[in-house]
Amino acid sequence: MMRQYELVERVTSYKPDANEALLNKAYVYAMKKHGEQRRASGDPYFSHPLEVAAILTDLHLDEETIAVALLHDTIEDTDATRAEIDEMFGDRIGSLVEGLTKLKRIDLVSKKAEQAENLRRLLLAISDDIRVLLVKLADRLHNMRTLHHMKPEKRTRIAQETMEIYAPLAGRIGMQDLRDELEELSFKYMNPKAYETVTQHLADLAGRNRPNIRRIIKELTAKLEAEGIDATVRSRQKKAWSVFRKMESKAVGFEQLSDIFGFRIIVKTVEECYQALGIVHQTWSMVPGRFKDFISTPKQNDYRSIHTTVVGPGQQRVELQIRTWEMHSVNEYGVAAHTFYKDRENTDHNESEVYASLRRTIEQLAEGNNAEEFLEHTKLELFLDQVFCFTPKGRIIALPKGATPIDFAYAVHTDVGNSCVGCKINGKMMPVITELQNGDEVEIIRSTSQAPPAAWESMVVTGKARAAIRKATREAIRKQYSGLGTRILERAFARIGKTYSRSELEVALPRLARERLDDVLTDVGRGELSSLDVIKAVYPDYREERTTEKPKRGEGWFNLKAGANMLFRLPGRENNRAKLREFARQKKASAIPIRGAGNELPVRFAPEGGAVPGDRIVGILEPGVGVTIYPIDSPALAEFEDKERWLDVRWDIEEGSTSRFPARIRAVAVNEPGVLAVITEVIANNDANIQNLSMTRSADNFMDMMFDLEVWDLTHLNKIIRQLSAKPSITSVERLTG
Incomplete structure (x- = not known):
C-alpha cells in the first residue's frame, strides 16, 4: 500500500506548489475513518481510495481532486458527515464528496427506472463539476482491476454496467486509454472464452509480425529524418474488445482483418503533421477513402489527429496516425490532459471545450420525459461513433454514426426538426431517412404547417431527436383531445340551456382537481372526465333530470348526446334503430363533424365492421382511445350503457375525396x-x-x-x-x- 509521503511526492513531481497539508490531512482522515474495514480481497479498505488517488496522480490532477479521491467513500461507508468534511476540508471538497456519495450503485438487475434515475443523478452531478466524473472513473477502474475477488454473478453485472455506462463516458471526454482498459476488463468478464481466444490470436500475430513492424518503423523514421522532421514513430495493436467488436459487426474472421496493427507518427508542431503527411503520400500510395483530417475538424471530445492508410513496404496496408505531442496527450487522457498545457500562452485549446460539450449533451438528455427515456438517450449518445456534417453556411454538426437528416435538423435546433419536411444532401433532394456520411452538406427544407410524424422516432439515432419527436407527438395528441373536449362541453352546456365559458370553467378548476383549463378539456376529450361533472363544477346547483321508470327485461336505456338529460327506452332492435335514426336526423346540425383517418380529432372506426360515409353514425367516447364511430344500427352499441360516452357525430367529407x-x-x-x-x-x-x-x-x-x-x-x-x-x-x- 502506498505510503503518505509517496502520495505527496507523486503530486509535487508535476505540481511543485501543491498544498501538501491538504493531502496529508485527507490521507490521515480517510485512513482513520475506514479503520479496520476490509475489501472482498481481504485487503484494508483504505487501499481502495488510495489506489484511486494514485490513478488520478498518473493523470496529473490537482491536489483537491486527489483529496476527494481519498475521501470519496467516507460519508457513504463510515460515520463521517458532510458537515465534518466541510469544516476540515472546505465546502468545495465537501460538495464533491457528497456528490459522489449520493450516486447509488447502478444495478442492472434492478428495475429499469431505478437504474435510469441513478444514471441521471450521476450525470447531473458531473454537469456541476467534471472532477466528479474523473474520480468516479478512477474508482470504477480500480474496482474492475480487482473484480476477480467478487462472486461470478456479480462480476458479470458490474462488467456489463461498466461497458454500457462508464467506458462510453470515458470516451466521451476523450480519455481513450482509460476507456480501452475499462472495455478490456469488461470484455474479459462478460465473455471470457471470446476474450481468451482473441487475446491468444493477437499474441500469435504480434510474434509473427515483429520483424515487419520494426522494418516499417525504421523506414518511416528514415524518410522523415531525411526531410528534417524530428519524429517519433510507434506501433500500436488493436485491443481484444475492438477486434472482437469489428469481427461481429463486419461478420468476418480474425484472419480477414487488415488493420490490427497501426503506427503513430508524433511530431512537435501542426505544420510538421502536414509535412509528414505529404512525405508519406509521396513515398507510398494512399488507399482511397481512408483519409480523415481530425486536426482541421476535431471530434466532439477534442480528439485531433490525421488518419491515413497507405500501401507500404512489402505491399502491406499500413494505417498511420499523425499528431503532435500535445494532441497525443489530449487524445489519450482527454480533459485531464489539459492540465499539462493550460499554463502555456500559445496553446490553442480551451480547457472547458470538452466539458462544455458534455454539459450540452447532458442538458439535451435531460429533455427526456422520464428517467427511462434519459437512460435510453444517454446510451444512444455515448455509444455511437461520430460523423461530421455541414450546414449550407459551413457550421459543423457532429452526429452519431447512422444519423439521418432528421437528426441533423434537431441538432441544429428543435424548431428546425419539428418543421422539417425534406432535405438536400450535397445539393440533391434526398429522403430524410438517408444515412449521413462524413463531410455531407445538409440543407433542411421546412414548413410552418409541419408536425413531426410519430414514426420518425424509430428512424432517428440521437436522444435529442427522439425526445423532441415524442414531445411533439404528445402535444399533438393532447391538442386533439383538447379540441374534442371543447366540442363536447360546448354541446353539453347548450343542451342544458347554458353558455360554455372558459372564464367560468377556470373558476371551477379547484372543484375538478385540475390546475389548468387545458387539463380539463383534454381529460374530457379522453373520456377520463365526464361533461356532467364539469357542468356540476360550474353550476353546483344543477340537478340532472332522470326518469324513475325502470326498464323491463330486454329493454335498454340509450342516449346519443354526452351530458343530455333526455333518455329513450328502446324495447326492441327495430324500435332501437328507428328511434336512433330519428334522433340523429333532428340533431344532425349540431353533431361533431368526422372526416376520417385524416381528421383532426382522435377518431377510429368500429373494429368489427367499420363505418362508411352515407351511414348514419354515432360516436362512443373511449378513455385513452378517442372516439369510435359505429353505424347507428350496429348491435355493438347495446354494450355501451353509459350515456356520457355517447356523442352526436356527422360525416364531413369533401366532394371528390378519395379517402377510403x-x-x-x-x-x-x-x-x-x-x-x-x-x-x-x-x-x-x-x-x-x-x-x-x-x-x-x-x-x-x-x-x-x-x-x-x-x-x-x-x-x-x-x-x-x-x-x-x-x-x-x-x-x-x-x-x-x-
Missing part, C-alpha cells in the same frame, strides 16, 4: 374452383381494397367468407354487394356492422 373507409361483408358461396377469383375480381373492378379475408367451410358444398374492405362510401359498398349477389356461385351477401 372500412366495411365488412360476408358472402356464402358454392365451394367450387375459381369462386374466390370471382369475388376478388368484382372487388378489384370496383376499385375497392381488401384488407383482410377469412374463410370457413360451413357445409360440404359451401364456403363462408368474410372480407374487410376499404371503400369510398355507402353507394360504393352497395354497388359491390349487388354485383356479388348477381354471381351464380354466390348464394348470399350481407354487410356486417358489428
